[in-house]
Amino acid sequence: MALGARAAPSATAKIHYVTTQGVSDVWVASELRVLQLKGIPFELHAMRRASAPYQRSDWALELHRLTRVMYPLSPIAALGALLAAPFLFGRRFWAAAHNALFGERESVRARVAGLAHFLVACWWARAQRGRGVAHVHSQWIHSGGTIAMYGAWLLDTTFSFTGHAADLFRDRVALRDKIHRAKFIVCIST
Numbered sequence: 001m002a003l004g005a006r007a008a009p010s011a012t013a014k015i016h017y018v019t020t021q022g023v024s025d026v027w028v029a030s031e032l033r034v035l036q037l038k039g040i041p042f043e044l045h046a047m048r049r050a051s052a053p054y055q056r057s058d059w060a061l062e063l064h065r066l067t068r069v070m071y072p073l074s075p076i077a078a079l080g081a082l083l084a085a086p087f088l089f090g091r092r093f094w095a096a097a098h099n100a101l102f103g104e105r106e107s108v109r110a111r112v113a114g115l116a117h118f119l120v121a122c123w124w125a126r127a128q129r130g131r132g133v134a135h136v137h138s139q140w141i142h143s144g145g146t147i148a149m150y151g152a153w154l155l156d157t158t159f160s161f162t163g164h165a166a167d168l169f170r171d172r173v174a175l176r177d178k179i180h181r182a183k184f185i186v187c188i189s190t
Contacts, residue, residue, distance in 0.1 A: 013134035015042040018148040020140055022067040024050030027188075028139050029060050043131075045124070047071055047144055070120060070147070081123035088126060089154045096121075096153045103177050110173040114146055117173075121150030133157050141178055142167040149178050158183040 015035070022044060023029040035042050036059065049069045055061075085093045100118035105111045124147060138148035138161040145161050152159035160183050168175065168187065179185065 012041050013132045015040065015135045015137055016045060016128065016131075016133050016151075017042050018045045018047075018136060018138045018144045018151075020047050020144050021050040022046035022069070023055060023060050023064050024052075025139070026054050029055040029063070031139070032063060033059065041132075043068060045070065047147070070124060073120060073123060078119050078123050081126045082119055084126060085122040085154065088129065092154050092156055093122075096150050099153075099177060100150065103174060105174060106172055113143065114174050117143055117146035118150050121147045121154060125151045125154035128155060135160065135183070137161065140164060140167050141175065142171045142173050145178055146173055149174070149181055153181065160184045160186070162186040162188060164188055 017028075017032065019025070019028050023032065032042065032044065044063060044067045046067050047070050049067065050064065052064075089096075096118065100115050103114075105114060128151065133152075133155050135158045136148045136152040136155070137159075138145040141161045141163045145163075145167070148161065149159050159178075159181055161178060163185065164187075
């Protein structure tokens, strides 16, 4: 395969669902249960493993067990992914890196957080190559949403998000870019 070329999709294309803490939020568990009941294939990724899911049913506990957790991320693994990314993702890497470095941001803190999450996205996208990523959806649009946006960008697939009051108004990071890149957006507030 040529450098930067996309791997052939696996037999089972899936939604890759990115959260901050897996099935720890009731609405995340509920959404994923509906996908499961409708036979829509997905994989759950979490920045951190929740100490315990709120839902204690067998299916929620199994999903909690199968969740692919990103942190803690070894600095060596992150650096290796960053160095490999230009060769794995070609122009998409350079476009996403340019956005991480120079795109409109709400604050200096948002810029630094965005750069860190771009690095995590390089590692995450590298691990997802050839795994049938049909779409990337983020529940919450701050940190996990940044990883999801850049990961989808690198993998050349679609991206969407569910925004809540806190991440849309108080803790926003690169919100305009995420809105621009999203195939669709769901907004809820509790």
